[in-house]
Amino acid sequence: MHDEKEFDLESSVERIESIAGVEKQCEGRSSWECVLLSRRQGRPGAQQYIDLMCDDFVELHGDRLYGDDRAMIGGIGTINGRAITFIGNRKGANFKDNVLCNYGMSNPEGYRKALRLAKQAEKFGRPVVCFIDTPGAYPGLGAEERGIGEAIARNLKEFSVLKTPVLSFIIGEGGSGGALGIGVGDKLYMLENAVYSVITPEGFASILLRDPSRAQEAAEAMKMTARDLKSFNIIHDIIPEVSGGASVDPAFTANLIKQVIIRDLAILCDKPVENLVRYRIKKIRGIGEYQGEKAWWEPLLRVFQQTVDLK
Numbered sequence: 001m002h003d004e005k006e007f008d009l010e011s012s013v014e015r016i017e018s019i020a021g022v023e024k025q026c027e028g029r030s031s032w033e034c035v036l037l038s039r040r041q042g043r044p045g046a047q048q049y050i051d052l053m054c055d056d057f058v059e060l061h062g063d064r065l066y067g068d069d070r071a072m073i074g075g076i077g078t079i080n081g082r083a084i085t086f087i088g089n090r091k092g093a094n095f096k097d098n099v100l101c102n103y104g105m106s107n108p109e110g111y112r113k114a115l116r117l118a119k120q121a122e123k124f125g126r127p128v129v130c131f132i133d134t135p136g137a138y139p140g141l142g143a144e145e146r147g148i149g150e151a152i153a154r155n156l157k158e159f160s161v162l163k164t165p166v167l168s169f170i171i172g173e174g175g176s177g178g179a180l181g182i183g184v185g186d187k188l189y190m191l192e193n194a195v196y197s198v199i200t201p202e203g204f205a206s207i208l209l210r211d212p213s214r215a216q217e218a219a220e221a222m223k224m225t226a227r228d229l230k231s232f233n234i235i236h237d238i239i240p241e242v243s244g245g246a247s248v249d250p251a252f253t254a255n256l257i258k259q260v261i262i263r264d265l266a267i268l269c270d271k272p273v274e275n276l277v278r279y280r281i282k283k284i285r286g287i288g289e290y291q292g293e294k295a296w297w298e299p300l301l302r303v304f305q306q307t308v309d310l311k
Contacts, residue, residue, distance in 0.1 A: 029193075031219040034226075035201060037193040038172045039135075044250040045104075046073055046088025046131035049171065052254035053261070054079060057086070060117060062109075066146060069110030071102045071138070072182075074117040076126070080262060085121035087114045087182055088131030091172070104173075105138040108151040111181045115155050118162055127165040127265050130182040133172035135200060137181065152181040159184035160284060161277050165268035169239070169257060170194045170226075186268055186280050187236045189260060190226040191253065196235075197224035234287055 029037075037043075050057055054077035061068040073090045076083055091097075091104035114130075121128050137148050159166060159182070166185030174183065174196035190196060199207075201219040206212045223229070226238045239256050241249075268276065 030216075031195075031222070031225050031228075032201070032216040034193050034195050035219050035224075038195045042093065043172055044253070045091055045093070045133055046086075046171065047090055048093075048250055049131060049254050049257060050075075050077055050086050050088070052251055053077070053258040054084075054086075055081075061113075063112035063116055065112055066109045069107050069113060070100055071104055071106040071134075072110030072113055074113055079258060082265065083126050084261070084265075085117050085126050085128045086131070087117055087128065088171075089134040089178075089182070091133060102138055104134040105136060106134065106178060106181070107138050107140075107143045108146040108148045111137070111148075111151040111155050114182050115151075115158055118159060118166075122162055122164045125164065127167070127269060128162070128185070129261060130166065130168045130185065132168060132170045132174050132179045132183055132196075134175055134178045135173050136175040137178035149177075152177045155181045156184055160281060163273040163277065165265060165271075165276060166280070167261060167264055167268075170196050170235075175200060184280075184284065186276060186283075187264055188234070189237055189239055189257075190229060190235050191239050192226050192241050194226055195219075195224045196226075196229055197222050 057075055057077035059075035071090055074087045077086050089104045090101045092101040118128050137152060168183050168185040168188045170190040172194055174194060176198055201215040202212055204218040204222060205214040209218060229235045230238055239253060241253050
């Protein structure tokens with residue numbers, strides 16, 4: 001018994017030290033480096049994290065309207081005996097998978113599949129866990145013809161009032177409305193090397209700075225890293241990835257995500273659904289409020305002042 005307690009204490013201390021070191025690790029890394037790490041080929045995705053965390057998982061397909069979108073994975077898995085609906089962006093593990101999964105850029109049917117599974121979870125009292133990793137929704141002609149804007153807007157509306165707990169994790173790129181389509185929930189977390197923004201740095205530089213080569217400068221000005229969003233109280237916490245880059249340990253990070261899911265669902269699943277919805281809406285409406293001596297947008301305004309005349 002003494003040995004077991006000593007082991008548990010040692011494990012707890014190691015976990016606390018690893019979490020405490022996240023801020024220090026992030027501070028030593030530029031925003032652009034985080035962008036590159038979030039896009040790294042072979043970076044663990046939703047499928048890998050689900051397989052590592054779940055005792056079993058059954059994937060479900062189709063939106064029951066048009067077809068199945070490989071860029072969006074969804075299904076039912078169990079963690080410690082609790083059934084959970086998992087939804088996530090899927091980029092693929094190699095070039096062939098990247099093409100098949102459209103590099104994680106979903107069409108309307110992907111977001112409608114996500115909504116179908118979320119409403120099914122609501123009906124049967126299952127919590128929902130979403131993994132976000134996409135540069136954005138697919139901007140192709142077919143997607144526009146099938147109503148990509150409407151599909152994302154409907155998800156924003158429905159997820160905000162979904163009568164079951166919803167947890168969201170940004171595990172790579174969190175880009176624009178493509179990320180928001182499955183990013184509305186009770187709690188939002190980011191991995192330490194993940195990014196979350198309204199547009200890519202390249203898009204920001206091209207549109208606002210009129211110079212695509214200034215993407216690195218744009219990334220710094222956009223405040224898109226986990227440490228930035230934590231300071232704005234947009235996300236709840238940062239989840240470590242050990243040392244980043246090629247030495248990321250998927251099993252380590254998956255275990256931390258799993259512990260967060262177990263901890264949060266133990267609390268959220270016991271709350272009345274009406275309270276959950278009120279809290280979620282209040283949280284959403286509170287995004288953008290800022291109190292402090294120095295406004296976070298001042299560096300952004302300085303970048304705008306350096307732009308060429310837009311006329």
